[in-house]
Amino acid sequence: MVEYNAPIRDYEFLYNEVLDAIPTAQRLGFVDFDAEFLSMLMEGWAEHTTEVWLPINQLGDIEGLKFEDGTIKMPQEFKDAYREGIEGGWMSTSCKPEHGGMGVPVFFQSVTWAEFGTAANMAMSVLPALSVGVYEVLTEHGDQELIDYFATNLASGEWSGTMCLTEPHAGTDLGIITTKAEPQEDGTYRVSGTKTFITYGEHDMTDNIVHLVLAKTPGAPESTKGITLFLVPKFLPAEWESGGVEALSQELMATHNGVTCSGSEEKMGLHASPTCVMNFDESIGWRVGELHEGMSLMFQMMNRERVATGMMGIGLAEIAYQNALAWARERRQGRDLKGMQDPNERADNILVHPDVRRMLLEAKVNNEGCRALAAWTGLLLDQMSSEDPEEAEYANALISLFTPIVKAHFTDLGCETASTCMQVMGGAGYCSEFGVEQFYRDVRISRIWEGTNGIQALDLTGRKITQNMGKNLRHLMWPLTEFIEENRDIPEMSEFNKPLHQGVRGLQHLTLLLIAEGQANPHFLAAGATDYCRYFGNILLAYMWARMARVALESVGDPFYDAKIASARFFFKRIFPETVGLAAKIQAGHKPMMEYPEAMM
Numbered sequence: 272m273v274e275y276n277a278p279i280r281d282y283e284f285l286y287n288e289v290l291d292a293i294p295t296a297q298r299l300g301f302v303d304f305d306a307e308f309l310s311m312l313m314e315g316w317a318e319h320t321t322e323v324w325l326p327i328n329q330l331g332d333i334e335g336l337k338f339e340d341g342t343i344k345m346p347q348e349f350k351d352a353y354r355e356g357i358e359g360g361w362m363s364t365s366c367k368p369e370h371g372g373m374g375v376p377v378f379f380q381s382v383t384w385a386e387f388g389t390a391a392n393m394a395m396s397v398l399p400a401l402s403v404g405v406y407e408v409l410t411e412h413g414d415q416e417l418i419d420y421f422a423t424n425l426a427s428g429e430w431s432g433t434m435c436l437t438e439p440h441a442g443t444d445l446g447i448i449t450t451k452a453e454p455q456e457d458g459t460y461r462v463s464g465t466k467t468f469i470t471y472g473e474h475d476m477t478d479n480i481v482h483l484v485l486a487k488t489p490g491a492p493e494s495t496k497g498i499t500l501f502l503v504p505k506f507l508p509a510e511w512e513s514g515g516v517e518a519l520s521q522e523l524m525a526t527h528n529g530v531t532c533s534g535s536e537e538k539m540g541l542h543a544s545p546t547c548v549m550n551f552d553e554s555i556g557w558r559v560g561e562l563h564e565g566m567s568l569m570f571q572m573m574n575r576e577r578v579a580t581g582m583m584g585i586g587l588a589e590i591a592y593q594n595a596l597a598w599a600r601e602r603r604q605g606r607d608l609k610g611m612q613d614p615n616e617r618a619d620n621i622l623v624h625p626d627v628r629r630m631l632l633e634a635k636v637n638n639e640g641c642r643a644l645a646a647w648t649g650l651l652l653d654q655m656s657s658e659d660p661e662e663a664e665y666a667n668a669l670i671s672l673f674t675p676i677v678k679a680h681f682t683d684l685g686c687e688t689a690s691t692c693m694q695v696m697g698g699a700g701y702c703s704e705f706g707v708e709q710f711y712r713d714v715r716i717s718r719i720w721e722g723t724n725g726i727q728a729l730d731l732t733g734r735k736i737t738q739n740m741g742k743n744l745r746h747l748m749w750p751l752t753e754f755i756e757e758n759r760d761i762p763e764m765s766e767f768n769k770p771l772h773q774g775v776r777g778l779q780h781l782t783l784l785l786i787a788e789g790q791a792n793p794h795f796l797a798a799g800a801t802d803y804c805r806y807f808g809n810i811l812l813a814y815m816w817a818r819m820a821r822v823a824l825e826s827v828g829d830p831f832y833d834a835k836i837a838s839a840r841f842f843f844k845r846i847f848p849e850t851v852g853l854a855a856k857i858q859a860g861h862k863p864m865m866e867y868p869e870a871m872m
């Protein structure tokens with residue numbers, strides 16, 4: 272039986288003691304949002320996910336979905352659970368109250384909601400996450416008539432959303448998509464083309480599906496510069512035949528819009544999340560945003576989705592950890608090397624073995640470090656909309672840097688942790704009965720979708736560190752160097768502060784090296800990108816662990832805070848040293864791979 276305790280206490284510590292999230296939220300306009308309400312929200316969501324979503328997670332994996340005659344039938348239990356979520360108002364926590372949403376800060380939806388939801392049932396959680404993403408793009412960039420018609424149903428979850436980017440020949444390279452959009456006299460477009468791998472492209476959980484489709488208008492420039500974004504619903508609005516967008520009503524009529532599904536992929540995990548081939552045949556669509564601005568708008572949506580994807584890494588790693596730990600507490604094998612612990616038993620508990628502790632602590636400490644960075648990232652997502660231009664610029668700069676790191680580093684660690692937790696459980700970890708192997712299969716996609724982790728690393732290295740003349744990095748260096756200075760003379764902090772300082776110096780050195788060598792030979796920069804992204808991720812986690820330790824040192828003697836200090840110590844002694852090896856790999860440059868004879872590969 273799979274267990275899950277949502278880490279509410281950890282989030283309370285982060286939001287209230289490490290990050291001062293409540294005053295920031297109130298300053299940003301969430302005047303009634305306080306710590307008590309945040310705790311209630313977390314408790315309510317934790318209860319919903321553990322009592323409604325978690326019990327059907329394994330059923331979704333085993334039963335999966337059924338593709339029949341162009342339709343996808345979801346398990347009835349999923350439909351019931353989804354409806355309960357709508358009735359509880361859980362699908363729209365960050366959507367605006369005027370559209371029926373709760374209107375709470377983005378950090379709750381993007382971080383805490385995402386972690387609890389994905390841990391309990393990743394296949395289910397991606398449906399509302401996509402709908403909220405579509406809602407955000409639509410309400411920020413769509414025409415008012417479109418907002419009036421689609422926003423409320425997307426916010427409530429009555430209708431769902433998709434992101435239609437990928438085509439059979441165009442995955443990472445979206446510049447070569449061939450889906451076309453022909454302008455019409457009434458201001459609409461006819462969209463035609465085939466999209467593959469579309470998550471929840473077709474299903475029977477909602478009455479309508481609202482697709483955001485990337486396409487090219489006639490004569491558009493080649494490459495991503497010619498891409499425009501369109502909203503294409505599965506079903507057309509009721510009054511479509513009698514008028515334009517102005518005549519739309521809230522009533523849905525089954526006027527099929529030429530959007531069909533011709534298949535759903537069989538895949539390693541996420542069996543209850545449809546992955547569809549979608550065909551658009553002269554489907555009526557509305558432009559969202561300006562002509563040829565599609566990629567930048569889609570990137571806005573993808574940035575939030577990339578943070579949400581990072582949270583999948585933490586969510587699945589956390590539930591895998593909790594179950595591996597519970598299992599390890601019961602398992603007895605071998606004896607403590609320093610002498611038997613339980614002479615009355617035939618063997619000691621496996622927690623006496625340093626290697627088992629290593630695995631579990633790597634999982635715990637990485638999960639908690641990532642959660643801390645995620646909580647900060649979530650708060651920055653809110654600060655991006657600050658009316659204070661300096662605060663908004665600072666938040667934008669950090670989000671630019673953090674998004675690829677959160678996506679890539681958290682999901683790399685998520686996959687590694689799920690695998691490690693299987694290892695803790697020995698053969699039981701590999702067997703379906705105990706659930707952890709499903710987490711491993713489910714989380715694996717997170718390294719691939721929303722742009723592969725290799726592409727995230729290139730985005731960080733090739734774009735984000737040099738963007739705005741290096742301003743992004745400068746915005747990060749201020750709080751980092753200030754923290755290091757403030758803690759320089761505190762003896763209890765030196766075990767954390769010193770390695771952090773060394774690591775930051777290393778980061779500056781490696782950044783300059785990549786920029787300088789990369790100008791002469793782009794292969795040098797690209798060859799080191801993944802290692803640099805991981806190095807950078809470690810620096811950010813080190814900063815968060817040092818900040819958490821600083822707070823925890825004020826409350827020594829309380830088990831929660833003592834554990835934080837012990838975790839910080841484990842991080843700096845057992846995880847952070849990998850930066851030394853990463854630096855060596857970055858410095859080795861491109862030759863070991865690019866001079867390797869291709870024919871011999």
Ligand SMILES: Cc1cc2nc3c(=O)[nH]c(=O)nc-3n(C[C@H](O)[C@H](O)[C@H](O)COP(=O)(O)OP(=O)(O)OC[C@H]3O[C@@H](n4cnc5c(N)ncnc54)[C@H](O)[C@@H]3O)c2cc1C
Pocket residue numbers: 433434435436437441442443444467468469470471538546716719720721722723724725726729
């Ligand atoms: C289960 C599932 C759900 C999905 N959901 C959606 C969805 O809802 N909507 C949607 O639009 N798409 C979706 N996708 C598609 C997903 O986003 C793509 O699979 C992903 O972006 C990678 O594209 P690709 O598969 O074509 O790989 P490719 O682009 O062919 O890449 C293959 C390899 O080459 C590397 N590579 C490619 N180009 C470069 C480069 N320039 N530099 C360095 N390395 C490079 C990649 O990192 C990768 O390792 C989904 C995919 C899956 C499997």
